[in-house]
Amino acid sequence: MRAPAHPRPTRRRGPNGLSVGLAVAALTAAAASTVGLAASAAEPLPNVNLILNGAFDSYPWIWTCDSNVRSSSIPHDHYVSGRPTAESNARCSQRVRVLPNSSYLLYATVRGPFAFVGVSGPAGESASTWSSESSWNTLTTRVTTGPDTTELTVYFHGWYEQASYDVRWVSFTGPGYEPHPCGEPTSPSPTATDGPASPTPSATCWRTYIP
Incomplete structure (x- = not known):
């Protein structure tokens, strides 16, 4: 007597018509993809x-400077000199894009009495340091941005009615996007008799520089 045939097993299907196994696999893959995107x-x-x-040493000049700041005219030795007066501390500044809740390091090479470098921000961010050495030396200071801060001002200057100061190099490093200048040069490089040139903003470039 032949044994009764077993019924053929059927594959369970989910509410959308997918088999349960395929549905679970699809959900697992989607979850993994979501986790990957989040990471x-x-x-x-x-x-x-x-x-x-x-x-x-390049254009656009970018820096916003007082009229008593001049660029070095010595070939292959680029720096700026500030000559403070009773009315001006010979200041230059540049606004930079930053990220909230982030730490940044300001570094500068300076010489001369009372050479100040610093950074300030809209949420009360403030850090500065200074030097009175007659030879080139390095200044550093660090600042942390607030929860809504996306822009800071980096600056340097001398002191009223004091001797001239020089700045050869300024950097401001931290998390962010590589900056790209706006505009093209409109005049020759500043010399001992010419003030810093202003950039001509372009609507097609990423506006790191904010006039």
């Missing part, structure tokens, strides 16, 4: 130098 989004940006023309 990518959380990756920190690399540290970059956010200052443009920190060596004072």
